[in-house]
Amino acid sequence: MTTWALVVETTVGFRDRKHVxxxxxxxVEGSRAEALTELERRARSYQPEHPWSPDRRRLLRTGDGFLLVVDGAMQSFATxxxxAELLHDSAAPKPAADPPAEPARPSKAAGKQERRQEDERAEVERDADGVPVRPAWLGRPDLM
Known part of the structure; x- marks a missing residue:
């Protein structure tokens, strides 16, 4: 499945210090159409930092996305x-290691604890909707 990066390029600064x-x-994982749909949703709701007093706002569709032009009293700002299709990410999380062929057996103490937790869940007082009357975390010594 293709991964799409949604990129926002915006004008920042004023006069001689203006840059992008x-x-x-x-x-977004999926098709290009799905990525463009999400991108359009973000473009329509985007509120740029500049100009502070916008006079006019225009959203334009381009071949690979959208262009937002906001006219201010003295200058226009573009976003x-x-x-864009993600081809490589040097900081991407590493894929999970292959699980071991044979699952590890829980220790006897862990098995006793699991059975005790199951017993506690079975004995919990519940209201008509099945919601526990007393929260499970209430009174736990490890939360104090």
Whole structure:
């Protein structure tokens, strides 16, 4: 399944110090259409930092995303929303190691504790909806 990075590039700063910063705001697993749907939802609700007093807001569809142009009293600010296929991520979490062929057997103490917890769950007083009357965490010494 394809992973899509949702990238937001926005204008920051004023006058001579104005520049563009890019951030990956989310990842979407699925089709390009699904990524663009999520990207459009984010673009429509996005509130840029500048301008402080917007006069006009225009959202435009481009080939790979959207362009938001917000006109202020003195300057216009643009924000580009792009759906890009993720090809490599050096900081991606490592895949889980293969599980052992034979599951480890619980110790006798762990088995006794599991049975005790099952017995406690069976003896819990419940209301008509099946919700425990007394929360399970109440009175636990390890939470004090």
């Amino acid at each position: 910063e890019a951030n990956v705001v989310a990842h 580009r929303f792009t759906a």
